[in-house]
Every structure is written in C-alpha cells, then in structure tokens.
Amino acid sequence: MPLVRRHGKLVEVGWDEAFDEVGRLMRPVLEQHRPDKVAVYLGNPIGHTLAGLLYPRVMLKAIGSRNLYTASTLDQRPKDLTNALLYGEHFTLAVPDIDRTQFLVIVGANPVVSNGSLATAPGWPRRLDALKARGGRLVVIDPQRTQTAELADLHLAPRVGSDAALLMSVVHTLFEQGLVRPGRLAEFVKGIDALQDAAAAFAPEATAAFTGVAPSQLRQLARDFAAAPSACFYGRMGTTTTRFGSLASWLIDAINILTGNLDRPGGAMFPLPPTGSPNTRGAGRYGPALTLGRFRTRVRQAPELFGELPTSCLAEEMDPSDGGRLRALLLVCGNPVVSAPDPQRLARGLSTLDALVAIDPYLNDSTRHAHVILPPPSPLQRPHHDLHFKQWSVRNVAQHSPAALPLRDGQLDEWEIMCRVASAIDGSNATAQAVDEQLLRSMLRAEARDPNSPIADRELEAIVAALGARRGPERLVDLLLRVGPWGEGFGRRPTGLTLDKLLAHPHGIDLGPLEPRLPEVLRTPDGMIDIAPPMLLADLPRLQEAMAQPRDDTAALQLIGRRHLRSNNSWMHNTATLMTGAERCTLRLSPADAQARGLESGDLATLRSQAAELVVPVELSDRLPDGVVSLPHGWLDDGDAPDLRLRTAQARPGVNSNRLTDPREVDAPSWTAVLNGIPVTVIRIEPAGAAGSRTGDKHE
Numbered sequence: 001m002p003l004v005r006r007h008g009k010l011v012e013v014g015w016d017e018a019f020d021e022v023g024r025l026m027r028p029v030l031e032q033h034r035p036d037k038v039a040v041y042l043g044n045p046i047g048h049t050l051a052g053l054l055y056p057r058v059m060l061k062a063i064g065s066r067n068l069y070t071a072s073t074l075d076q077r078p079k080d081l082t083n084a085l086l087y088g089e090h091f092t093l094a095v096p097d098i099d100r101t102q103f104l105v106i107v108g109a110n111p112v113v114s115n116g117s118l119a120t121a122p123g124w125p126r127r128l129d130a131l132k133a134r135g136g137r138l139v140v141i142d143p144q145r146t147q148t149a150e151l152a153d154l155h156l157a158p159r160v161g162s163d164a165a166l167l168m169s170v171v172h173t174l175f176e177q178g179l180v181r182p183g184r185l186a187e188f189v190k191g192i193d194a195l196q197d198a199a200a201a202f203a204p205e206a207t208a209a210f211t212g213v214a215p216s217q218l219r220q221l222a223r224d225f226a227a228a229p230s231a232c233f234y235g236r237m238g239t240t241t242t243r244f245g246s247l248a249s250w251l252i253d254a255i256n257i258l259t260g261n262l263d264r265p266g267g268a269m270f271p272l273p274p275t276g277s278p279n280t281r282g283a284g285r286y287g288p289a290l291t292l293g294r295f296r297t298r299v300r301q302a303p304e305l306f307g308e309l310p311t312s313c314l315a316e317e318m319d320p321s322d323g324g325r326l327r328a329l330l331l332v333c334g335n336p337v338v339s340a341p342d343p344q345r346l347a348r349g350l351s352t353l354d355a356l357v358a359i360d361p362y363l364n365d366s367t368r369h370a371h372v373i374l375p376p377p378s379p380l381q382r383p384h385h386d387l388h389f390k391q392w393s394v395r396n397v398a399q400h401s402p403a404a405l406p407l408r409d410g411q412l413d414e415w416e417i418m419c420r421v422a423s424a425i426d427g428s429n430a431t432a433q434a435v436d437e438q439l440l441r442s443m444l445r446a447e448a449r450d451p452n453s454p455i456a457d458r459e460l461e462a463i464v465a466a467l468g469a470r471r472g473p474e475r476l477v478d479l480l481l482r483v484g485p486w487g488e489g490f491g492r493r494p495t496g497l498t499l500d501k502l503l504a505h506p507h508g509i510d511l512g513p514l515e516p517r518l519p520e521v522l523r524t525p526d527g528m529i530d531i532a533p534p535m536l537l538a539d540l541p542r543l544q545e546a547m548a549q550p551r552d553d554t555a556a557l558q559l560i561g562r563r564h565l566r567s568n569n570s571w572m573h574n575t576a577t578l579m580t581g582a583e584r585c586t587l588r589l590s591p592a593d594a595q596a597r598g599l600e601s602g603d604l605a606t607l608r609s610q611a612a613e614l615v616v617p618v619e620l621s622d623r624l625p626d627g628v629v630s631l632p633h634g635w636l637d638d639g640d641a642p643d644l645r646l647r648t649a650q651a652r653p654g655v656n657s658n659r660l661t662d663p664r665e666v667d668a669p670s671w672t673a674v675l676n677g678i679p680v681t682v683i684r685i686e687p688a689g690a691a692g693s694r695t696g697d698k699h700e
C-alpha cells in the first residue's frame with residue numbers, strides 16, 4: 001500500500017489518495033517557483049527494471065525540469081564521457097570480448113563478485129576459466145587481491161588512484177618499443193601523434209614512485225599485450241570512481257586502439273542490442289558536435305553531462321543556507337543518503353523539502369523522509385527485459401521474461417505508478433492507460449520522423465493496430481524489438497525479432513558473438529575517433545601535479561570499497577536469507593597495518609577522514625596491501641532512526657561508508673565523486689570506550 005505523511009507520520013492510504021497527495025504537494029512548487037526548484041533522482045535499479053527504463057520520461061516531461069540527478073554520476077560517468085569524446089555518443093561502449101580474447105587485463109573491477117557491470121555476461125568465473133583453458137592470460141590490476149585477482153596469471157597492485165599514470169606508461173611503452181599497430185583502425189583514428197607527445201612524460205620510470213609498480217613489470221605487460229593474438233583492457237569502478245577516472249577510462253580504450261584490438265574478435269567490441277541504441281540507426285551518418293555543460297548546478301556550477309547533473313552536488317542544492325534552490329524531489333529507485341557523499345546533509349535536505357515523493361519498495365534511510373511513498377510490486381510480478389544491459393553485452397542475445405506471478409488486488413504495476421505520478425503532477429489526472437497511449441504515440445512519431453526507421457513511411461495507426469492488445473511496457477518492448485536492428489520491421493524482415501517470437505523462446509535467442517561495427521558505429525561529427533581529445537589532454541597537468549607531490553606513507557591509509565556477493569548496493573540487507581554468517585560490514589586492513597595500531601580482528605576502531613569519523617569492527621585480511629583499507633558501501637547505520645521499516649537490516653546494521661567521502665573530491669572532467677581513495681586514519685578503541693554511539697560526525 002502507498003504511504004502518505006499525515007501529521008508527521010507515514011500512514012497507509014489508497015492509490016487515488018496517494019496520487020492526489022503527489023499533485024497537492026508538487027503542483028504548488030512547480031506553479032510558484034518554476035520547474036527549476038524540482039529535481040528528479042533516478043537510482044541504479046532504473047537500469048534493472050523494465051518500467052524504470054521506459055516510463056521516467058513521462059514524469060520528467062510532466063515536471064519539465066532539467067534537474068536530473070542519477071546514480072550513474074556516482075558510477076560510470078567518466079566512461080560515459082570518454083565514450084562520447086571518442087565515439088560520439090556516451091552509451092557507445094566497447095566491451096571486452098571475453099569469450100574469444102587471448103589476453104584480458106582487468107583494471108579496478110571484480111567481476112567474479114560483481115558479475116561484470118559494463119560487460120554484461122552471466123557466469124564470469126566460468127568464462128575466465130575458459131580463457132585460461134584455451135591458453136589465454138588474465139592480468140588483474142587492483143590494490144586488493146580480489147576473488148578475480150586470485151584467478152589471474154599476474155596481479156599488479158598499484159597505489160590507489162594511480163591507474164591513469166600506470167596506463168599512460170603502458171601507452172608510452174607502446175610508442176617507445178614500436179608496438180603501436182592500429183591496423184585497419186588507422187583509417188578511422190586521428191590524434192595518434194598528439195597522444196604520443198602527451199605520453200612522453202610518462203615513462204614507466206617517471207610513474208613508478210606514484211603507482212608503486214616496477215617499470216620492468218609495466219614494460220613486460222605492454223610487450224605481452226601487444227604480442228598477444230588478441231587482447232583487451234577492461235576497466236570499471238576502481239578506475240571510474242577515483243581521482244583521475246576520466247583519464248583512466250580514456251586510456252583503457254586508447255591502449256585497445258593503439259594495439260589494433262578495438263573492434264576485432266577477442267578485443268573490445270561494440271554490441272548490437274536488439275532493442276536498439278543511439279548508435280544502431282543511420283549507418284555512416286555522423287553525429288552533431290558534442291555539447292557539454294549546457295546548464296549547471298547552482299551552488300558549485302557543476303556542468304550537466306548528457307542531461308544529468310552530478311549527485312555529488314545534490315546535498316548542497318537542497319541546502320538553502322548555501323544558495324541551494326531545490327524545494328521538491330521525485331526519488332525513483334534511489335537511496336542517495338546511503339549511496340552518495342555527504343549523507344548527513346542529504347538527510348537534512350530531504351527532510352526539509354516541501355515535497356519528497358518516492359517510488360520505492362522500502363522505507364529506508366532516504367525514503368523515510370518522504371511525504372509520499374509509492375511501492376512497486378515484487379520483481380516476480382513484473383516482466384523483465386534488459387533494455388539497458390544488452391548494449392553492453394559480451395554477446396548479442398535477446399530474451400524476455402514475462403511476469404512469473406500475477407499482481408494482487410490493490411497492487412499497481414510500476415509503469416502504472418509512474419504514469420499516474422506524471423498525470424498527478426501535470427494536473428491532468430489521466431489514467432495510466434491514457435498516459436501509456438500518449439507515450440506510445442510520441443515514440444511512434446519520433447520513429448516516423450527518423451528516415452532510417454523501418455516505419456518511416458508508415459501510417460501510425462496501422463502500426464498501433466499491428467502491436468495488438470498488449471499495453472504497458474511489453475507493448476513498447478515489442479515496438480523497440482520490431483524497429484530494432486534485428487527486428488522484423490513490421491513486415492520488412494519477416495524472420496526478424498518480435499516479442500511473440502521471444503516469448504516462444506523462453507530461454508532467449510542467441511544472435512551470436514559480437515561483430516565488427518567500425519566505422520558504422522561512430523557518431524562523431526567527422527566520423528573519426530580522436531584518440532587524443534583536447535578535454536582529456538587538458539586534465540593531464542592535474543595528474544602530473546599529483547605525481548609531483550611528495551608522498552608520506554605514514555600520514556594516512558587509503559580507503560577503498562568492496563562488493564560482496566550477497567548484497568547489491570543498499571538494497572539486499574533486508575533479505576534474511578542473505579544476511580546470515582559472519583559480519584560483512586568490517587574494515588579490512590593488512591596484518592602489518594593492524595599490528596602497527598595494536599588491532600586484532602573483532603576489535604573496534606575509529607575510522608576518520610576529512611569528512612567524518614565512524615566506529616567500525618576490524619578484520620585482518622591478507623587481501624589488502626599495507627597502506628590500503630577497505631569498507632563496503634550500502635549499509636544502514638542507524639537501526640533506530642525513525643520511520644524505518646527494514647526489520648532484518650535494522651537488526652544487523654553496519655556503517656554508512658559515504659559519511660567518510662569528501663563531497664568536494666571529484667574527478668575534474670566528469671564531476672564524479674571520488675569513492676575509492678579516501679585518506680583515513682584508523683585508531684584502536686580501548687574496549688571500555690567502545691560503549692558510545694557507533695557514529696560521530698564532525699559536521700554535527
């Protein structure tokens with residue numbers, strides 16, 4: 001049942017009353033203050049739910065605001081940026097062809113636990129075993145000896161945040177040793193000389209003190225990589241959420257290009273997703289010049305990228321004492337109080353808004369501040385179709401899962417909730433079905449305008465009729481499949497994909513391994529890949545400045561994160577079957593670092609950063625090098641906070657690691673928060689002193 005705040009308390013109400021309340025709270029803010037006082041936050045499960053990928057646009061349209069904050073600005077944004085700079089479009093991502101490569105270098109990712117992320121594939125451990133069985137090599141570059149690193153032939157543990165310098169040294173070595181061989185890519189690549197000039201200052205000897213990796217090891221890695229029959233670098237969170245995330249993300253692709261490994265089997269390749277993406281239409285038609293920073297946040301003037309503002313700025317934008325202007329927020333599948341920097345200030349901001357409306361199944365650290373909470377049904381009661389992840393899939397596949405269980409009386413599907421929120425906000429109070437019809441027709445009109453669409457010249461009502469009796473997201477998926485690159489095109493290619501065809505193949509349809517897509521995939525204005533984008537070259541002095549700074553090993557430890565198999569960000573700690581066993585929210589540190597501080601596993605310690613201090617249980621671990629400590633994110637830290645309804649999670653709270661994150665520390669070009677590489681100190685708490693509260697905060 002939906003919840004609405006009445007006299008300070010969240011109470012259950014019927015759906016109509018809840019949507020009335022959404023309109024009653026949101027409309028005055030929109031009418032009196034213009035849309036720039038209203039923001040939308042779209043969290044990570046947006047990418048994992050069908051409604052989440054198709055229907056937020058109706059809510060955004062109803063609000064008419066440019067203030068869109070997303071979880072991807074806490075995650076992959078540096079990669080989005082470098083994709084756009086290199087290939088002309090931010091979702092155009094080259095994924096590692098892990099099933100055919102003979103040499104895979106994984107940088108700052110732990111796919112054995114995370115299952116990939118920007119390289120969608122089930123069964124990573126099996127696939128990595130297969131790589132080794134066919135004589136291929138696996139190199140892992142990660143300060144932590146992760147479960148993935150344990151499978152590697154070579155594990156390099158660089159200093160936290162130093163990857164950009166390390167990768168530049170690989171680039172340097174490729175030039176130095178005459179190993180630059182782009183092959184057929186030379187035709188589509190420009191800027192190689194500029195990259196060579198930029199890499200001149202990054203000889204392995206010049207970066208060794210900063211990265212902690214021996215020059216001989218790096219040179220060997222570059223040589224082996226270049227000599228392999230096929231090879232690719234793959235980078236993830238440990239590259240993107242660090243100080244030089246954009247540089248590292250760029251150089252991963254640059255190395256793949258210089259060695260001719262982009263867009264060839266066994267290298268890094270571009271998927272062709274069945275429901276389409278901005279790069280699957282209009283082959284050979286080049287894109288517009290990239291415009292970034294068309295608008296900015298108010299307080300720190302952080303630029304939008306691809307229509308999204310950085311979540312690292314959300315807290316201050318809700319803080320009037322700092323010039324923040326937001327008065328209302330629509331929170332969709334997001335838990336920023338746990339996932340973003342500055343939790344204390346975020347919580348304060350959320351609790352003082354005129355309107356906070358959440359679409360979320362849980363009453364958690366963020367949604368407990370809401371005026372209205374609209375719960376979607378269980379994932380089992382909804383159809384599933386991975387619209388998003390197919391564009392980053394290591395193989396072209398299509399599959400669709402219908403809802404396994406029916407909705408119960410009184411439940412609304414998630415798409416219906418989103419449509420009703422839209423019509424409550426725009427004041428039309430239209431039914432979900434009516435909003436869905438409007439959405440379908442606006443998508444069809446966009447198709448009709450696109451000369452490359454298979455239905456460009458068709459009568460729209462005939463297409464609506466051909467889509468039949470389905471409603472909601474499944475009808476939209478059918479449309480996307482049919483006009484997509486593998487689709488039947490409403491009669492144009494009768495053997496092509498439709499939703500009916502997928503439903504007849506409940507285990508999915510394998511469309512085969514990835515195939516070369518250059519130059520057709522490019523959307524840069526001149527149809528070329530600029531391997532030395534000026535925006536990234538301009539960030540190199542910042543890296544060189546960091547390299548020049550004297551390092552004092554005794555001053556601070558570097559804090560990084562870690563993911564566990566049995567939790568996903570903040571949303572699985574309330575599932576009892578996943579919450580058994582040893583405590584997971586522990587601070588891991590090396591035996592030597594522990595000994596130096598008189599710590600043993602199970603002791604409590606004060607963990608202090610520039611931003612805050614927490615009390616954490618300690619776990620000695622030989623997975624960590626000296627000088628690096630790790631703490632998982634996503635944990636609830638105050639089980640007694642008012643309004644929570646997370647019985648299991650409340651019984652076993654942890655600490656909110658983002659209290660320690662410094663909201664001012666960002667990767668400069670992308671404004672992504674630095675979540676990995678936070679200077680901290682760790683001090684043992686004498687048992688008698690452990691009785692106090694679990695958290696303290698310097699801001700308070």
Ligand SMILES: Nc1nc2c(c(=O)[nH]1)N[C@H]1C(S)=C(S)[C@@H](COP(=O)(O)OP(=O)(O)OC[C@H]3O[C@@H](n4cnc5c(=O)[nH]c(N)nc54)[C@H](O)[C@@H]3O)O[C@H]1N2
Pocket residue numbers: 042043044045049071072074075237332333334335336338339340359360361362364376379414561568569570571633634657658661675
């Ligand atoms: N320190 C640190 N911070 C991090 C990270 C890190 O590694 N370290 N990782 C970052 C990354 S990669 C990400 S993606 C972000 C995630 O940031 P967020 O997306 O803000 O956080 P999640 O914890 O994924 O929150 C998901 C919310 O969606 C709700 N939810 C789950 N399923 C559904 C659904 O089907 N429908 C709806 N409507 N809601 C649903 C959950 O109850 C929860 O409230 O966190 C980032 N924060």
Ligand SMILES: Nc1nc2c(c(=O)[nH]1)N[C@H]1C(S)=C(S)[C@@H](COP(=O)(O)OP(=O)(O)OC[C@H]3O[C@@H](n4cnc5c(=O)[nH]c(N)nc54)[C@H](O)[C@@H]3O)O[C@H]1N2
Pocket residue numbers: 044075107108109110111113114115116117141142143144146158159160161162163236237238239242560561562563564565566567568569676677
């Ligand atoms: N079980 C589980 N699976 C998940 C998630 C989850 O929470 N739990 N979250 C999902 C989400 S939202 C995402 S975005 C993906 C993330 O997918 P991954 O990026 O594969 O997962 P992480 O565990 O964050 O891996 C980051 C790695 O970077 C390392 N690292 C930290 N700092 C540095 C550095 O400076 N340099 C280098 N080279 N490495 C560094 C860390 O030690 C860690 O091993 O996983 C997804 N899958």
Ligand SMILES: [Mo]
Pocket residue numbers: 044075
């Ligand atoms: Mo993520």
